[in-house]
Each structure stands twice: as structure tokens, then as C-alpha cells.
Amino acid sequence: MGPSTNTPDHDHTPDHTGIPGRPDGDDDGLVTRLRDAQPMPRPDALVALRARLAAEAEADGLLDVAYRVVDSPIGPLLVAVTYDGVARVAFENEGHDEVLEELAAAISPRILTAPRRTDPVARQLDEYFAGRRRRFDLELDLRLARGFRRQVLDQLRMVDFGHTVSYGELARAAGNPRAVRAAGSACATNPVPLVVPCHRVVRSDGSIGQYRGGPEAKRTLLALESAA
């Protein structure tokens, strides 16, 4: 392999640094040869280094948010876990990049993709979708839900697999029977869908209602639970 085969970003044209391809006094091409001598490492050269960084950050208490994306029958799910527990489960339609930016602002920008801390939630989601799990056994970090919304989520955690409640029943259980709309928005902004089962909340007329991951995802989940 010649020195210039994998350096497409360092040819003889001016680059973003404003350095000409053949700078002043580079009559013998030394500067060009220098750039070719140490090419930009390819992304796959960084995979092991990034894994090591995540492990060392975790050990040093610097990994405020560990995340990964897991595949599921309702599309890729981003799961984010703090030192306290699962803080966020996000659907693809929310835009995973945007979700990570929100987490950076709301929790901490010390965010890395990391397997270890996210393993339990990834495994339990797999089991859930495979019909082998009816209840998630995970620590939760619900700091992204405050006040009444938090109370609603606490009630929602008690709605079992295969059951549904109405928004009105949920509002009543959370201590404010008239706050039906607020109960609805608590579900719509649930930071940890699936793990806190907001998909089990339906309209009192029996129709399916809204869902953060889209109504189709909600229908899939309810069908999965009623078939089991």
C-alpha cells in the first residue's frame, strides 16, 4: 500500500486550513509527503479507543449519560442511562441526535455511547419484545418528569402488562380527577416509554389515543401484550 492511497483529504488542492497543496518552499514536496506520511486514521481505527474511553470514563465517574441504540419491532430505540438509572427511551421519530442534545442540556453533556450500563435495559427490552418479559426490573431516573407529570408516571408504573386504563382513571389515580388533559400530556412527554408503560393508557371511548412513538407503535405494543 502506497503512502497516498488512503489520504483523499490531503491532495494538492487548497484545504480548509488555507494551506496550499504545495506551500512556499516546498519544491521537493516534503510538506506534501509529510501529510501523506501520517494519514488521517480511518473511523474503524477509533472503535477500540472509544470503547476504552467509555470504560475509563465510567470508572472515573465521568460518564454522566451512557447511551446506545437498540433495534426493536417498532424501530430503533435510543436508551440513555445515568448513574441513577434509565433516564430516557426515545423513538426514532423523535430524532436521536436531537434527543442527545436535549439530554446534554437537561442532564449533562458528558454523554458517551457505552455498552455496560445500557446492557440491562437493552436485554430486558429484547425479552419484552420476544414475549418473555412482562415487567421491567430496572432502576429509573425520572428527573426529566416533574410535579404532576411525575405523579402520573408513578401511577402508570402500576398498570400491569396486558391491562389498559383511561386518561381519566389515570388522572384520578394521580390525585386530580379533573386533570385529564394534564394526565394526557404526562403520557405524551413520558421520558421512558415502554419501561413506564404509557402505551397502556387509552381513551375512555376505547380508541387508542396518541403516542410519543406514533399510534402505529402503540397499536403494535397493545397487540403484543394482548396476544401474550
Add this chain to the structure above:
Amino acid sequence: MQPFDRVVEEHGAVVLRVCLALLGPDEAQDAWSETFLAALRAYPRLRPGSNVEGWLVTIAHNKAMDALRRRARAPVPAGDGTDLSPPARAAAGPDPAQEATAGLDCDLMAAVRALPPKQQGAVVHHYLAGLPYVEVAAVIGTSPEAARRSAADGIAALRVALSSPAGASGVSTSHPRPRKR
């Protein structure tokens, strides 16, 4: 503020390139890890609008200089059986830095690593990291004009080293002669 993961994604390669150029493949991975761990620690306090790449290259430069000082202090291997290699290195799996340098212009990079620190830093940060001299100056702690001079002196020294390998300080003569282009 961007998630730190995006910072690693965007700038990880250029920082590794700087570490490889300053230290060679053996120590580059440790310097890369130390750089990003230190950056992660300080990241929430980084001022908005900062030049992230310049900031990372500065940290990498300092980590590399630390490594060079350690190397200078401990030229003789420890005889007490203590394993000085970090245990995390084994966990990192195959050596991507080593693979990344296979078959490359080793003579030239060895000559770069044999330059005096200021020249080495100016050459690597300007020509490999692509930083303008204003930022190179900030990284190596000098004025932009001095950084420009150091880079020019470094390039001149490399020419001398490569044209007469036997006379170049610290450059191994056991490598094949540099290929003509």
C-alpha cells in the same frame, strides 16, 4: 452544548493523528485516551463558541509532552518485575494505531519525532492537524510569528535529516532510504 460523543466522533481521528505523529504507534493510544478523558472532565466548563479542535489538540500536545518527559526520565526498563504497561491497553483489543501506520513513510515520521519539541509541535499541529499559526501558537505556548518560524525551521531540519540520515540526530539509519517522489 454538543453531547461529548459527537466531539469524539468529529475530532477523534485528528487527535489520534497528532498523537501518532508526536509519539509513534506505541504510546499514541494511551495519549489519545488520556486526552479525551481529560477533555471529558473539563468539557462542561468549556466556554460556548470555543474552538473545540484547537482545545483538544492543546490537551493532546500536553499529554504527548508528558509522555516524552516520562520516556526521558525512565530510559532503562524497570528491573523489579513491575509491569508498567497500563492494564487498559490489553482490554482495547487489536492495536489500531499500529495497523494504521503499517507500510507508511516511517523514516519521515521518525525524523519528525526527533525534532526539538517546539519545531515538532509546530510542524505537526500546522501541517497534520491543519491548525492556523495563531492556534498552533496557543497550543505550544508561543507567538504566531514564532510558531511560523518553528514550523519553517522544522521543515528545514527535516530536509537535512532526510538528505543525510547518518548526520540526523536521533533518526535511525536502519530504515530504508526515503523513497523519492
